[in-house]
Amino acid sequence: MATEHGHGHNHEHGTDATLARIEALSKEGVHRAGEHEGPFSLHVLGLGGTGAAIITELLKDPPEGFTALAVDIGDTDLAPVRAAAGGLPAGAVQTVALPIPTREELLTSLNRWREFLKMEYPRYYWNPNYEPWLPGDIELPAEGERFPRAVAKAIYGSEYYQNHEIATAMDAFAEGILNSGRTPLVVVPFALGGGVGSAIVVEIARHLSSIKLGRRPWVVGIGVLPSGADAPEIADGSFFPAINELDCMVDTEKNNGVMAVWGDLYKNPFTGGFFVVPQDDVQAFTGDLAATHAYLDSGLARFLAADDGKNLYETLKALNWLAVPGDQWHPAIRGEQSDRWINVLTTRKLDDAGSLGSLGLNKGFSTEYAEARVFAPAKDGAKAGEAAAKAIGEVANTRVEPVVLPIDSDAGFVSVLLPRASKLDLALFVPSRDTYDTLEWDDKLLMHSWLLDLGVMLCEPSIRFDGMGGECIWGCACWVVVPHAAIRGEEITSPVSLPEAEEAATSVSSS
Numbered sequence: 001m002a003t004e005h006g007h008g009h010n011h012e013h014g015t016d017a018t019l020a021r022i023e024a025l026s027k028e029g030v031h032r033a034g035e036h037e038g039p040f041s042l043h044v045l046g047l048g049g050t051g052a053a054i055i056t057e058l059l060k061d062p063p064e065g066f067t068a069l070a071v072d073i074g075d076t077d078l079a080p081v082r083a084a085a086g087g088l089p090a091g092a093v094q095t096v097a098l099p100i101p102t103r104e105e106l107l108t109s110l111n112r113w114r115e116f117l118k119m120e121y122p123r124y125y126w127n128p129n130y131e132p133w134l135p136g137d138i139e140l141p142a143e144g145e146r147f148p149r150a151v152a153k154a155i156y157g158s159e160y161y162q163n164h165e166i167a168t169a170m171d172a173f174a175e176g177i178l179n180s181g182r183t184p185l186v187v188v189p190f191a192l193g194g195g196v197g198s199a200i201v202v203e204i205a206r207h208l209s210s211i212k213l214g215r216r217p218w219v220v221g222i223g224v225l226p227s228g229a230d231a232p233e234i235a236d237g238s239f240f241p242a243i244n245e246l247d248c249m250v251d252t253e254k255n256n257g258v259m260a261v262w263g264d265l266y267k268n269p270f271t272g273g274f275f276v277v278p279q280d281d282v283q284a285f286t287g288d289l290a291a292t293h294a295y296l297d298s299g300l301a302r303f304l305a306a307d308d309g310k311n312l313y314e315t316l317k318a319l320n321w322l323a324v325p326g327d328q329w330h331p332a333i334r335g336e337q338s339d340r341w342i343n344v345l346t347t348r349k350l351d352d353a354g355s356l357g358s359l360g361l362n363k364g365f366s367t368e369y370a371e372a373r374v375f376a377p378a379k380d381g382a383k384a385g386e387a388a389a390k391a392i393g394e395v396a397n398t399r400v401e402p403v404v405l406p407i408d409s410d411a412g413f414v415s416v417l418l419p420r421a422s423k424l425d426l427a428l429f430v431p432s433r434d435t436y437d438t439l440e441w442d443d444k445l446l447m448h449s450w451l452l453d454l455g456v457m458l459c460e461p462s463i464r465f466d467g468m469g470g471e472c473i474w475g476c477a478c479w480v481v482v483p484h485a486a487i488r489g490e491e492i493t494s495p496v497s498l499p500e501a502e503e504a505a506t507s508v509s510s511s
Helices: 019-026 048-058 077-083 105-110 113-120 149-161 165-178 195-212 239-250 252-262 280-286 288-323 378-395 429-436 441-446 484-488 500-511
Strands: 040-047 067-073 091-100 185-189 217-226 271-275 342-349 369-373 401-407 411-422 456-461 468-472 479-481
Touching: 019 288, 040 048, 040 165, 040 195, 040 288, 048 067, 048 077, 048 185, 048 378, 067 149, 077 091, 091 149, 091 165, 105 113, 105 149, 105 252, 113 369, 149 165, 149 195, 149 429, 149 441, 165 185, 165 195, 165 500, 185 195, 185 288, 195 217, 195 239, 217 239, 217 288, 239 252, 239 456, 239 484, 252 479, 271 288, 280 288, 280 441, 288 342, 288 369, 288 401, 288 411, 342 484, 378 401, 378 411, 378 429, 441 456, 456 484, 479 484
Parallel strands: 040 067, 040 185, 067 091, 185 217, 217 271, 271 342, 369 401
Antiparallel strands: 342 411, 369 411, 456 468, 468 479
16 A cells, blocks of 8 residues: 655555554554553643643643643743643642843853753763854844744753753653652643744753653653644744754654764654644634634643543554564564654544544555544544544555544543654645745754754755765764755665666676
8 A cells, every 4th residue: 555655755664564463453452551551640841832832721620640841932821831730739830931141141151062062961072163053143032023943942052051940940840750650651742833842842852851851751742733824934944954853863763873973862852752733624624723723732632631641651552563563572662763753643523523634744645553532422422433534544545444442531522643654744844845945054054953052954965975964064074874865855866877787787697
């Protein structure tokens, strides 16, 4: 059932997941939690306005053992979190409004960045060519304005490395996770089109997962995709570097190419996997962006909180099952992510279960497995389950029929999971790349975040190593061992032309 998308990418996956293993999910429910698993506790690190809104929704009916930390630049979107947290124990929910520094304060901290990284990671190479990645005349946005990703990264790092409020809040948040009397599940929601959330997630996720938590609990990323109804500045091309930075973090092969140069501090922090949440198909029937946000925030909160996180845990088990080849399977193994690291997650009210649209995917998408969970009394959920299964079949080709799991609940919604997409399967990827390509170098730099402090502008070609990615912004030899074509989502042209290859093959066969 492999499908050619017309963008240089197909889904011939060999024996990565045999039919028998997929049927073990669909028919035997090997991912369902047993009596020996759980109970669970949910912990949310919400970034930007989107992350704060999801925490606010969760606080309407928080699950047992719930804790949260909401982080943004400025306080506008954090006040509702504090208002909603009034009934919880002190310290269970924290908010940190990163202050906007003066230009002089920010540049002073940028000049100390090598010192910060050396304290964090002794292997860090003290680059004599280092310069701040922001220009000296940078104009900082005011609170409520859109922050370029490179600026938001600088503000977060300046606060974190100088041990200001965000550092102590993260320590307390991590301590609560590690001291939970339940099995903790850590979720990091943010907007993939947002300036703050998508910029700081690449730093704060590794600080939390790899340093504070020691990579022990499952840490899960949830990125909300941009919408066509967003303000025009959201469609500025910044999605291209944002999704590529995540691609080089989560895809094991690409991530190994980053760590080969920069060390294992840059290992994928999302130990539990990564979900994207599309907006446009909900926008199609709400017709109002605020209503779309409210609809998705509410649905995501209900899914995450259901049975105190048990349904999220079972979903992660299924993704792990799919990611581990059959000949390597052992219950204690965490699967390594391939370039198909994107798992599409959405929710619908029961009456909207058949209105999935394209879920932000290109036509012809194929995957091994898909699942809908219907949270409703049995008499109310059957029709919604049938509608969801039919709608899934219109979005994706799957090796087995879409699975519908009835969950006896009064919540009245459906969650839908389409696992294992690549960035090339996202309808936004190519248009964002096309927009990015029209920009000047200075504008492109401001759209990057991850690795800028190491001198690497990921989406541009390496200066020193032909065919590799990661331009050095200081003109030296900073790079990543990832082909530039793989970053752009293009086929790599063989250095040997077809006639030469045929001539070589003929020579070998006749010798």
